[in-house]
Structures are given as structure tokens and as C-alpha cells.
Amino acid sequence: MSFNDTGLDVTDGVTSNGRWGVESAGIDWEFSLDQGSSWTRGSGASFAVTGDGAKVIWVRARDDAGNKSEIVRVNCVLDTTPPAALGVAGQTEGFTNSLRLSGIEPGARWEYSLDEQRSWAPGQCSALGILGNNLSRIWLRQLDLAGNASGAQAFDLKSPTLVAHEASGNPLQPSVLTTGLQTYLIHGVVVRGDADYVTWNIPKGQKVLSVKLVQYVSEDAIAFYALQRNKVFDAGIDVSRMLVYGHMGPSDLGRNVLANVPKSQLGEGAMTLWFQQTGPLPTQYAIEVVLAPAD
Template sequence: MSVSDGVTRNGLWAVDSDYSWEFSLDQGVTWTIGSGKSFEVKGDGPKMIWVRARDDAGNKSEIVVVTCVLDTMAPAPVAVSSSVDGFTRSLQVTGLEANAKWEYSLDNQISWHAGSGSALGTLGNGLSMVWIRQVDLAGNASASQVFDLQAAGSSMSHEASTNPLQPSKMAEGLLTMLIHGVVVRGDADYVRWDIPKNHRVKSVRLVRYVSEDAIAFYAIQSSNVFDAGVDVSRMLVYGHMGPADLNRNVLANISPEKLGEGPMTIWFQQTGTLPTEYAIEIILQAVN
């Protein structure tokens, strides 16, 4: 059988057998003759499934036993509250089921990104709507909560600093951060975040890019300012960013020793004349 112990929302189990087969859901008291290559178990809750093969002479194989918990119920929507710390708007996520995770979407729930920690920190003026939901251990998704970051009087919008020696600063204590903005030629965004002790950067990814110009520029320096100028030897990483780079971790090839405690500052710029909306996700993780 192609199933392993655990929690699942899919009650359809595959069977790989060269002979006829049958299954039992009551520990062998009764058996149901199977057909084809699969069978379906219904009804949420713990399951113990017995399966065995049998030939035309009535000989039976050893019983294969699989246990699982079938869970097809969507969890309740999460509770989300917002707070402001400096230039950072944080969306605190509570109400998660045990072993559930939360996700956010920037494109009207077409695609989802996994969050870490208990909040989504946002800094910038490029995003409008953010959707947040939870996904339980079985993979069932809740209904989403939506927030308008540009709502009148929300104080959620901040244009990132254009001064490399005075970058905008992301609030501390966050594991999931979004830097977002709109840039054109002559406009650059500089934003700093701090990595606390016993943590490091897990990933920096472009998660939104809207522009007719498919190429923008980014660079990251391990510093509380961006004073590297155009000296690439002082940059942790640099390069072009565009639609082809969506969801790519630009730090994937950087040694973990360079991603630990301390400040980092990102420079994002569009050298063309067409406006570019962007969002960059930073994920931190605890380390031993």
C-alpha cells in the first residue's frame, strides 16, 4: 500500500498487488473485496486499515496494517491583529491549531507563502492587500483573513529611505518580514533588519514583481548602513531581480556563517523609467 502512518485529508489509498485483494476497517472482523488499484475510507477520526492479497485458491497473504488519522475538516480562520513599531506594521497571527502553519498571499489567494514565527512584519508602500490563513497538519486550509495595507488612516504605508546611510529599519523580534515598494529611475529603497543572537537568515526571496521592465537591481550588505557604494567585494550578494527570480532564495549559496547575528541592509533599485512594484520576503530561523 502506498500510504504511511500519520494525519491526512485524503481517504483514498492506493494498493499495489498482482493478486486479488481485500481490506478491513474493523481489525479483521469483516472484509471487503477490493477492485482496481485503490479504495476510499470515509469519516474523520483514527483509522486502522488492514489489507491482504488472496489468490484464486483462497490462499491469503500476510496482513499489511496501516494506521492514520483522517481529517477533512477545515480549521477555523486565524485571528489577526495589527500593531505598529516605528515604520513596521506587524500582523500578529493567533488561533492556530496544534501543528498547523500559517500562510500569506499577495495575489488574491492565487499563490501562498509559508510564514514563520507568530507575525508578518511589513515595511513599505507598494502592497495593498494581504491575505492570511492557516493550514492544519492534514493539509486543510482555513478561510482567509484579508487586510488592506493602504486603507485610509491605516498608517500602514511608509516609503523606504532613499539614503543608504540612513536606511529604514524593520522592527526587531520578527521571523517573517516583507519589504515592499514602488521604484523608478532615480529612486532607490534602503531597508535594514537585525538578526538576533542564536538566529540567522534562512532566505531572502522576491515574492512580488509587477512591471513592464523585467530587470531591477538589488544588493545586500552585512552592515547597519549601505556604504559599499558600487564595490561588489563589500556586498554579501548582488544582482538583477525580475519575474524570472520570483521565489528564488538569493542567499542559497552563501555560507551559513555569514548569515548570523548582526545587521543587514538591502538596496533595491529600478534603473529604467517604468515603475516597478516589488515585495521581498526575509525569513529568519533559530539556530543552536
């Protein structure tokens, strides 16, 4: 007997799908939802359980002579009810806009979308820090323990209460991303001669978990990025002083560029991003930075 655990943790027994599969190998079977007080003859290879809440499910095989197998017992929680939509409040500190989220259910997670809900990325904690001048709208939703999605909320990043900031083109005076959260988006538009430099500080007890390209819109499929462990980008073109560097484009979406960097280099201190398009075609980009507690 099996069921599709749709939840955020596929071992927690919480699901939004009440369809249970039965491998009967042609043998007659029956199931009980009241711990054996009554039994229902099954047919085919599955049966449906309805009604949200905790379930105790028993299944056994039987033949025409009334012989019965041992009972297979499984507990689960069926939850088919979507959670409420998130509450979102924007505030600004320096050049960084923070979207503070409320109404997150216990055990749930929140997600954001930059492509009008075609794809979703998970966020950490209960806020999203944003610095840049490219994105105009972001969608936000939550997923509960069973995997049910709330209604999506569109948030206008061009709101007059927020700050649109074009990142600094000076490597010795990068724009400062105000930290204190765990999930950030750096976004902008670059073209030849207009690089973006952004710096952030990794607090004590924290580390950079990932740096990923999450949006790339351009006819030119190749841009350049580099990261330096410093509060400015003074490495110039000396790659030995860069933490990581290379090309970025559509094929790199979702790739963590720090995946192979030793953990010892990802902890407390400053880190500066250089993002550049060397060609004449404008490139819109968004880079996700996620911090997490140090190991």
C-alpha cells in the same frame, strides 16, 4: 497498499485523502477496518475510507479456494475537516506593521498570498512584519497537519491603523525594519533616481535564513539589488564590500539570494538592502526576509 499522505509531514500518517491504492496484480483482495472482525471484498485498484479519526487498515489477497495471504497492516489518521480561519490583528512599531495571527492549530502552518490567492508562501512563527508603501492587501490562511486549508482572510494594508512608509532613498539613513519576528515583507515602488534602502538587525542567536523576491510588477524586467552587512549602505559601487548583489526580475521570484553565502556571514548584526530600478518605468516589488534560530 498505499495512500496519499497529504499532510505537512508526508511521513506522519495524517491525511485528508481517504482513497487507498492496492497493487493486486490481478489477484482478488479484501480489506478490514475493524482489525479482522469483518472483511470487505475489494475491486479495482483502490478503496475509500470515510469518517475522520484514527484508522487501522488491514488488506490481504485471497483466491477462490479461500487461500489468504499475510495481512498488510497500516495505521493512519483521516482528517477531512478544514481548520478555522485565522484571527489577524494589526499593530505598528516605528515604520513596521506587524500582523499578529491567532487560532493556529497545533502542528499547523500559516501562509500568505500577495496575488489574490493564485499562489501561497509559508510563514514562520505567528506574526508577519511588513514595511513599505506598495502592497494594498494580503491574504492569510492556515494549513492543518492533514493539509486542509482554512478559509482565507483578506487584510487591508491601507487601513488607517497601519503605517504606509516609503523606504528611504538615502543609503546612509536607511529605513529601519523593526525586528523581533521571523517573517518580514519589504515592499515599495522604485524608478530611476528613487532607490530604496532598508536596514534590519539580526538578534543574537538568530540568522537570516533567506531573502527572496516574492512580487515583481513592471514592464521593465530588470531591477538591481544588493545587501551589505552594515547598518548603512556605504559600499557605494564597491561590490567587494557587498554580501550579494545582482539583477532581479520575474525570473528570480522565489530565489533565495543568500543560498550560497557562508552561514558565518548570516548571523547576528545589521544588514541593509539596496533595491533600485535604473530605468524610467516604475517597478512594484516585495521582498521576503526570513530569520531563524542559528545552527
